[in-house]
Amino acid sequence: MNTSQPKYPLLTFPRPLVTVDMVMFTVLGGTLQVLLVKRPADTDEPFPGKWALPGGFVKIDEDDTLLDCALRKLREKTGVAAPYLEQLGSWGGARRDPRGWSTTHCFYALAPAQAMQLRSGANAAEAAWFDVDVASRKRLAFDHGELLDAAVARLRSKVEYTSLPAFLLEEPFTLPALQHVYEVVLGRDVDKSAFRKRMLDGGFMEEAGMVAGGLGRPAMSYRLRDRSQAVLFPRTFNSTK
Amino acid sequence: MNTSQPKYPLLTFPRPLVTVDMVMFTVLGGTLQVLLVKRPADTDEPFPGKWALPGGFVKIDEDDTLLDCALRKLREKTGVAAPYLEQLGSWGGARRDPRGWSTTHCFYALAPAQAMQLRSGANAAEAAWFDVDVASRKRLAFDHGELLDAAVARLRSKVEYTSLPAFLLEEPFTLPALQHVYEVVLGRDVDKSAFRKRMLDGGFMEEAGMVAGGLGRPAMSYRLRDRSQAVLFPRTFNSTK
DNA sequence: TAAATAGTGTCTGTAAGACAGTATACT
DNA sequence: AGTATACTGTCTTACAGACACTATTTA
Incomplete structure (x- = not known):
């Protein structure tokens, strides 16, 4: 050439x-x-x-x-x-x-x-x-x-209806730990019961054994099925407010 | 310099x-x-x-x-x-x-x-x-x-939970016309009753007089309150399916 | 046993889906 | 009157929020 x-x-x-x-x-x-x-x-x-x-x-x-x-x-x-x-x-x-x-x-x-x-x-x-x-x-x-x-606006917005915060945690992680990350990113508390239902229904995690050692009752730990993309939930958090 | x-x-x-x-x-x-x-x-x-x-x-x-x-x-x-x-x-x-x-x-x-x-x-x-x-x-x-x-993927995805299709219509427009645009973009029919509730509750339109002239009952026409941005709905269409 | 943390159950509220029904125009 | 189109009402369903309840660990 x-x-x-x-x-x-x-x-x-x-x-x-x-x-x-x-x-x-x-x-x-x-x-x-x-x-x-x-x-x-x-x-x-x-x-x-x-x-x-x-x-x-x-x-x-x-x-x-x-x-x-x-x-x-x-x-x-x-x-x-x-x-x-x-x-x-x-x-x-x-x-x-x-x-x-x-x-x-x-x-x-x-x-x-x-x-x-x-x-x-x-x-x-x-x-x-x-x-x-x-x-x-x-x-x-x-x-x-x-x-x-x-x-920050994009992240906070997507956290309302996706499983993005799971990528901020090392695997395996517990549901209380995941909820804590959601609360940190959103800057407000979320209801434990609704949170667990949403995450477990999302079907993006699989169980990875009990985690003991801390104070209180041991927690189930989970791994992500797919680390390359997040799951979308059908509604945002606090959609009734 | x-x-x-x-x-x-x-x-x-x-x-x-x-x-x-x-x-x-x-x-x-x-x-x-x-x-x-x-x-x-x-x-x-x-x-x-x-x-x-x-x-x-x-x-x-x-x-x-x-x-x-x-x-x-x-x-x-x-x-x-x-x-x-x-x-x-x-x-x-x-x-x-x-x-x-x-x-x-x-x-x-x-x-x-x-x-x-x-x-x-x-x-x-x-x-x-x-x-x-x-x-x-x-x-x-x-x-x-x-x-x-x-x-196309972005548009179809956002149409599920936003008022974007309203920008594809000249003002004023009727709700049946808006519904038609939604159906064209989504490639499927949506329920009339649910559609109307969603749009009217969205609060992004204001009434602009009855439109007669076609076949059948005249329809109310609407204008957008804000042509610069779309409204987000709290859920996607067909979220129960 | 008490405290701490994990997890469940039940009730309520919101909004969508299904679909039958009513309303108002034109021919 | 008949047809076409616009609009409403009612019942059901899905899921989030509130919050009380149970379960399992350590100190």
């Missing part, structure tokens, strides 16, 4: 920047947390020293698809290989990045805290978990505050 | 192509239809002569945001100014466009057929409405078959 004479020569107009940003959620210490990274303070890059969502430019020789790019960023920051991953949407405009017209493809990921250990490497930027409400009040770099709020 | 020495000189890596594609839906002749455009046959562009979703490259001096770009494409093809518009998601990868690593930001739009008249201009490509099932069986350019299927 003659590289000096490209087959499609008409693509000389300027192109936007293309990035992928990640909203990584986990539940730790009774709160919903999100991973932020600190932008370098000693460079010419925009928003020096500000907290931002982990992400960066798509590398077209390394990433085959946007999803691959998202998974690469997940691996670089945490060791996690196969969390629950879903696209949140994309944002783009002339003024969201001072370096020029830019786009971002935003994904959010759910994984148990144990699976999302931070990797501390040589060139690792400073990274830390924050309570989502604390993170949301920070002035994040770029439009990342908006992306974060959209991700 | 010294333009010969840009402020951010490190952005020399190759950038993906950035496009916006539109899935424009309407209901006409008792079927759900989607707009396709024919790619030029006499150029060096990829997929000559194939049907594709309307769309194209983001113009960074013309479009301020991705949404602006989507609205521009809507205006160029149909003249419609303010339909219901929602982002479907984004796709990107090395092999979806032979011209190189490319991304698309896909939006879908709903509008009454009367509002989405095709504009026939001097440089207008051939464009036509197709039944979505017919369009889905065609071999569309790029990965547009996948985008179309995703848009």
Whole structure:
């Protein structure tokens, strides 16, 4: 192939920047947390020293698809290989990045805290978990505050009628533990009886033996039948209110 | 400002192509239809002569945001100014466009057929409405078959629990007309009594006078209170089945 | 035995489904 | 009057909410 004479020569107009940003959620210490990274303070890059969502430019020789790019960023920051991953949407405009017209493809990921250990490497930027409400009040770099709020809204909305919170727990887990995660994400208590009926009727778990050791009566533990997608319930929680 | 020495000189890596594609839906002749455009046959562009979703490259001096770009494409093809518009998601990868690593930001739009008249201009490509099932069986350019299927799936799914189909009708409209649109999109009949209760309880319409003239008893007509967003119902249709 | 936690049972309320019935127009 | 269409009423069903109740562990 003659590289000096490209087959499609008409693509000389300027192109936007293309990035992928990640909203990584986990539940730790009774709160919903999100991973932020600190932008370098000693460079010419925009928003020096500000907290931002982990992400960066798509590398077209390394990433085959946007999803691959998202998974690469997940691996670089945490060791996690196969969390629950879903696209949140994309944002783009002339003024969201001072370096020029830019786009971002935003994904959010759910994984148990144990699976999302931070990797501390040589060139690792400073990274830390924050309570989502604390993170949301920070002035994040770029439009990342908006992306974060959209991700939290999407997660809270889907938690009302899906089994998504199960992806925030290590397996096997008990129903009381799952209920706790629902309550943490929703920010309110849910009724135990209705909760158990809903989860067991959902048919997305299978029993994995009794778990003793704590205080009180031992609980049945469960595993997910399918870690790749959530189950939809026929109604939202609190639909009668 | 010294333009010969840009402020951010490190952005020399190759950038993906950035496009916006539109899935424009309407209901006409008792079927759900989607707009396709024919790619030029006499150029060096990829997929000559194939049907594709309307769309194209983001113009960074013309479009301020991705949404602006989507609205521009809507205006160029149909003249419609303010339909219901929602982002479907984004796709990107090395092999979806032979011209190189490319991304698309896909939006879908709903509008009454009367509002989405095709504009026939001097440089207008051939464009036509197709039944979505017919369009889905065609071999569309790029990965547009996948985008179309995703848009149809999203629309059908949201129709189960939202008032979205109201955006496919001109105002004022009657409840039987609205029910017909629901049935066209869902591909099945719904119960009249349950349907009417659901819509009226939704509180998203206001009465707009009786409509006579047809056969049989005249019907009440309604207008939407808010044309910018749909209402969510507390359950899906047919949740008991 | 008391406390703590896990799990069940029963009643109520809401909204959908089924379907028969009534209402109002035109021919 | 007959037909076509619009609209209502009543009964049943599914499932969430409230909350009291039982079950099984440890201290």
